[in-house]
Amino acid sequence: MWAEEIVAGRPARRHVPSGVVFREVPGGIFRMGLSDAELAAVRAIERAGGAEDGLEPFFANAKESQPVREVRVEPFLIARHPLTVTQVRHWLPEYADGYADGDSTTARVDDDLDDLLEALPFRLPSEAEWEYAARAGTTTLTFRGDAKPGADQLLDDFGDEQRTAAAENAFGLVAMGSANEICADVWIPGFAGAPADARPRTGAGPRAVRGGASDVYPWQGCDEWLLLLAATRYEQAGFTAIRPVAPLPPRG
Template sequence: MIRIAGVELTEATVTGRPAWRHDPSGVVFRLVPAGSFQMGFSDRELATIEALCDDELEWQDDYAERSRPVRAVSVPSFLMAWHPLTAAQARCFLPGYNEGDQGEDEHAAAALHSLECLDQLLAALPFRLPSEAEWEYAARAGTATLTYRGDQLPDQDTDLLSSFGDEVVIRRHENRFGVAAMGSVLEACADTYRPGYSHAPRDAEPYLGQGSRVSRGGAADCSPWQGCGEEALMFSGFRAAIEPDTVIGMINAGIRPALDWPPASS
């Protein structure tokens, strides 16, 4: 057993890989190794996207500008949750959580349908959010392609994962770092959103300031896909901002917790 920031974790093996488990909630963490990567959409990725746009992908130019210019980022090792919090795990920290259609689902990812609920759960968690640099580094898992699987367009029937009750399914969707379903659920990051990376740091620390929170992923929220470019939400470099809808005042965010590593010396 180890203790990180007051959180006790038990060493475990999950889908045949080493892991750390928070026993009270069942949240499983993977150790993401330290390393460096090129963050953002590279010229080669954008050329690939342009070729895909001819027949298969709807793409808006501002998508690329949100994630440019590409920069080298060094990422220390850290722990990242195997998958986003489930509805059941969210209730361990926020007993009153029961939002949306997934409120009673023990295996579906928690869907936080208001900024207030998102803030309440974040305040109750003993974990932190990953920075968006950590999120993209974990999603790429050493690759430089649109997703960790390559440059082909994701397929809703085979690549999308929005339920986490079946370990066989989760394992099939793990990348080399052992994290699953990256891009499926809209996930909140620690950073405040700014369009582009012109002034972004070259370490993995989050940018904190006034404004909306960065989001990554969200393809499952668009299911069933309607041919409106939903595949792009699964690209490792894709980013957006969590903002209330101007009409109904709702969002649909999930949380994938993180923790520092190695543990601080006692």
């Protein structure tokens, strides 16, 4: 079922039946949430004239990604990029995507979400796992630093391997923040009382979502770049992308 490969010069594991490429994310401890340093970096972008609109709503909602806390993450496998239309059709052969531009682009799953989650032999990442994977060892707004991210950081079509490889973070993952990716956690504003071991928060209601900057592209000057920030989170509504997670296969 699994094949070990080298993809873009890095070790990877491919789920052979579906073709989904997974990267191994090492375990570790990181500070999860929107830090004071990141808020200051956004303020600096605003002062430099890099914000099209007033960012007070962003700062007012910062509490939804706070308090910052240390979280321990165990090693896991996560898909190199969100599932594509072709990959979703491995589990749902009749799947039709009204949002995608082609078979190699990110699948935006809507009415088929429950069916897909039931069919997948994998699970959704917890919010902690997702943010840890997106940060890839960094503490900045995105893995590229504290500069304002631009449209060049978006990636939605994975048919061009050269472009895909060039967009990888330190964990070999791409498009973290591009599509709105659903997590295993139920949506709860803020991290007060959240687990310190990367478990998802459970309960009734919509799930938490990360990313989504490419879903509103071309940008209309409403500071959609904020969706690329590693700590940006919000409540699920409508279609969503899926980046599955799997446990490490046994060694040897």
